[in-house]
Amino acid sequence: MDYSAQPVTGPSGTAFSLAVFSFVALFVFSVLALLIADLLYINTSAVAEVLRSPEIRAATWLSLWSSSITTVVALVFAVPIAYALSRYRFPGSVLADTIVDLPIVFPPLVLGLSLLVFFRTAPGSWIEALGLEFVYHRNGIVLAQFFVAASFGIRAIKATFDHTDRRQEDVALTLGCSRWQSFWHVAVPNARRGIIAGGILTWARAFGVFGPLMVFVGAVRMRTEVLPTTIYLETSIGRIDVALSVALLMIAIATVALLLIRLLGGLRM
């Protein structure tokens, strides 16, 4: 096992670990304080309404469904992209590397508008004419989430490829592996942790996407409403207690999902 990844067990009583852990405590307690404030604000009737509402149940399923499918699609793209950017220097590789990060800095509304504008153009309307609808459609949720979230996955996976030993891949090549085999049987398993971490980042980011969806697919209840949309809809008519209950539901689901991915991925907790 990689020595550098082994943790020191428990804080030892030095001034240094005291300093480090006070930051951990401060951050953890700040996050908890926000959650507790939300918990104190909501009431049982709001929670009961959230749990009973068929619209919110549909939004929950759609949120889970869309962010999971986004993660799968994003990983299919992210692993080869990250590998190529990490292992090869090609004309324009610096530019490509920068463009991969662009969606991270895109303001959410701009991404939504850009997608709408794209589907007005000839290639856009051609795609929709083929029967693959995106505008105002559930597919559009996955598309918008993909653009927002994939960059995070690519970044995380590329960092791992950057730090894994490429000599092992070269050795596999000298032992008769094809490029495909050395990629699939050496590089990818070596980057397993990074790929799982990238998947986690992608899923978490996709689960919380709202801005581009508001513009690109809209907020039709039972059809294109995901949980962040529900929160927006409830706050816009002043039902802050219901909105916060939905937010806490989202946080609970995300916590369970992230723990699950980690467990399945065999990462240390």
Place this chain on the structure above:
Amino acid sequence: MGMSSDLTARPPHRPALSRHMLWLLLALLGSVFPPAGCRRPTTSLPVLRLYCGAGIRPPVAEMVKRFSQLHNIRVECDYAGSNILLSRIKLTRRGDLYMPGDVRYVEQARREGLIASSVTACYFVPVILVSRTTRYQIRSVADLAQPGLRLGIGDPEACAIGKTAHRIFQKSGADVSSILSNVVFRSLTVNELGLQVKTGQLDAVIVWDAIAHRYRDVARIVPIPPEHNVISTVPVAVLRFSHNPKLATAFQRFVVSQEGKRIFRRHGYTVSMPK
């Protein structure tokens, strides 16, 4: 490739990723066959798309439900801020009906040739919402100038009710600078204002009547005389490119029918211009 080299070429690690790929595949399958709650209705009913300002959702959602039953159609009611809806209408040129929070959005859309017809659905009438625990006598806009009174209004840059409140102060002929010096809270949306009065943080706020209606049990509503008031109109418009203008016009008529008006009134909205 000989057998021996095949053996030696085995990777140093077992491909542990296949297990994860299996899970991902399962997730993919689950998403191709989403749970029943997510499934699309299989019957192909006629569909109307209504773009609706998010703030007027409660009565409109009820009308949409009723209208869908009456005509056996599906109305896709798409909620967002009125300005975002307008951008979408411009860019996609799809949909049948537009119901923003203020008539000026429809006027703007009409200038760009997007509107076939428009009628008034209801009115947003500003009122003074007064805390039950206040020690001030508040019966008019002028009473808001009393020294020490804690007043809340919307931020004029952020929401319509903020701009409107300023215009009401000016129209009322009251001491505007004294009133403005009493403003201790400026909200980003009209929704936070009612809550502040309910909890007794503020003595009075200026909000729309439909918002005040929600707090009628915990606060007092003081009307503003129409000659001093600035009343907004909520329209319902049929879009020029509607694929089903007959049905869209039928919805428009339903909104202004006795039944539509009854639904608006039940949610605290004003359906006739106050005299």
